Amino acid sequence: MHIDEITNWLKETGPARLDRLYARADSTRRQYVGDVVHFRGLIEVSNYCVRSCTYCGVRAENLALKRYRLSRTEILDCAKRAAMLGYGTVVLQGGEDYGIAPAWFANIIRHIKQETNLAVTLSMGERNEWDLAEWREAGADRYLLRYETSDQELYRKIHPTVPGHPTRLALLRKLRQMGYEIGSGVMIGIPGQSYASLANDIALFRELDLDMIGVGPYIPHPATPLGNGSLALTLSPDEQVPATEDMSYKVIALTRLACPDTNIPSTTALATINAANGRELGLQRGANVVMPNLTPVSCRPLYEIYPSKACVTEEPADCSRCLRGRVQSIGRRPADGPGNRRKLDYRPQPQFAF
Numbered sequence: 001m002h003i004d005e006i007t008n009w010l011k012e013t014g015p016a017r018l019d020r021l022y023a024r025a026d027s028t029r030r031q032y033v034g035d036v037v038h039f040r041g042l043i044e045v046s047n048y049c050v051r052s053c054t055y056c057g058v059r060a061e062n063l064a065l066k067r068y069r070l071s072r073t074e075i076l077d078c079a080k081r082a083a084m085l086g087y088g089t090v091v092l093q094g095g096e097d098y099g100i101a102p103a104w105f106a107n108i109i110r111h112i113k114q115e116t117n118l119a120v121t122l123s124m125g126e127r128n129e130w131d132l133a134e135w136r137e138a139g140a141d142r143y144l145l146r147y148e149t150s151d152q153e154l155y156r157k158i159h160p161t162v163p164g165h166p167t168r169l170a171l172l173r174k175l176r177q178m179g180y181e182i183g184s185g186v187m188i189g190i191p192g193q194s195y196a197s198l199a200n201d202i203a204l205f206r207e208l209d210l211d212m213i214g215v216g217p218y219i220p221h222p223a224t225p226l227g228n229g230s231l232a233l234t235l236s237p238d239e240q241v242p243a244t245e246d247m248s249y250k251v252i253a254l255t256r257l258a259c260p261d262t263n264i265p266s267t268t269a270l271a272t273i274n275a276a277n278g279r280e281l282g283l284q285r286g287a288n289v290v291m292p293n294l295t296p297v298s299c300r301p302l303y304e305i306y307p308s309k310a311c312v313t314e315e316p317a318d319c320s321r322c323l324r325g326r327v328q329s330i331g332r333r334p335a336d337g338p339g340n341r342r343k344l345d346y347r348p349q350p351q352f353a354f
């Protein structure tokens with residue numbers, strides 16, 4: 001795909017040119033996914049994690065972090081609240097926690113599907129095929145697994161792999177065969193990420209024909225090797241992608257142009273670096289999904305993948321009210337229903353030259 005054109009846009013700083021990019025992304029969003037915004041209620045079910053990702057605050061080596069795992073009742077209460085608040089989906093997300101037994105979790109998924117009309121999205125890391133198949137069988141609809149970067153050398157440095165585990169890309173293909181809608185994404189501005197590699201990430205979104213794409217700025221966590229400087233992945237300043245708000249909007253906009261019919265959230269990471277209106281700007285530059293937090297307020301600060309995360313003190317009802325207000329303030333409206341991707345029969349070739 002148009003790697004050079006995408007790279008040029010990523011490097012663009014002219015306000016008038018960027019306004020054109022954002023306007024094009026916004027009109028593409030309106031044409032293909034409309035003016036509604038899907039609300040996916042996020043339940044952070046566990047912060048236990050066996051992995052050692054060098055960017056993530058819940059990595060196993062962060063011994064200072066108090067760990068929690070929600071009970072069955074807590075998860076079901078959060079899901080019922082999502083239904084009461086009128087959301088279409090719950091997203092069950094957690095560290096890669098093998099204390100979560102597959103059958104126990106399948107039972108919870110089954111219960112949510114029986115008791116509510118919610119779609120269930122899972123984001124539980126690189127579980128084995130049998131667990132993923134059992135959860136699909138129990139009724140889970142979608143699975144999110146970011147590939148973080150398409151640069152395999154960088155990936156190995158930021159996301160130490162487990163011998164014998166399939167790659168995230170291989171797992172995404174498996175998940176699709178199992179009948180899940182699949183979502184993936186990357187962090188923007190992770191140390192060592194070049195403009196060319198970020199352009200390749202965007203091209204790969206399209207190649208994988210993803211149903212959901214989450215992109216957000218990398219935010220350093222001091223209890224991680226990348227955040228405390230013990231792992232330095234240095235590129236020259238003209239090669240390194242900055243982890244900025246502006247870069248995040250460019251990536252959202254280019255992602256919308258590359259994948260017009262996909263679902264794209266305006267992420268919490270974006271709201272973290274611009275609490276005033278980061279979410280709204282994301283929605284006006286290509287995104288069509290928000291993810292209000294439903295996790296019990298007592299656990300929220302413990303799901304600290306990066307510091308100063310947005311909305312850690314808000315009760316779910318306040319979070320819902322706030323997000324509805326923000327969506328309406330930009331002339332959009334909350335969607336009804338689960339908000340599955342409505343896949344185009346024919347995908348036009350993306351145009352980046354304008």
Ligand code: SAM
Nearest residue numbers: 055056094095096123124125146218219305306
């Ligand atoms: N364990 C699951 C997994 O690995 O897919 C889901 C949880 S994981 C914490 C969710 C996402 O958080 C990751 O895919 C990563 O992109 C993002 N994340 C982790 N640390 C981050 C950081 N320091 N800055 C921004 N995003 C981060």
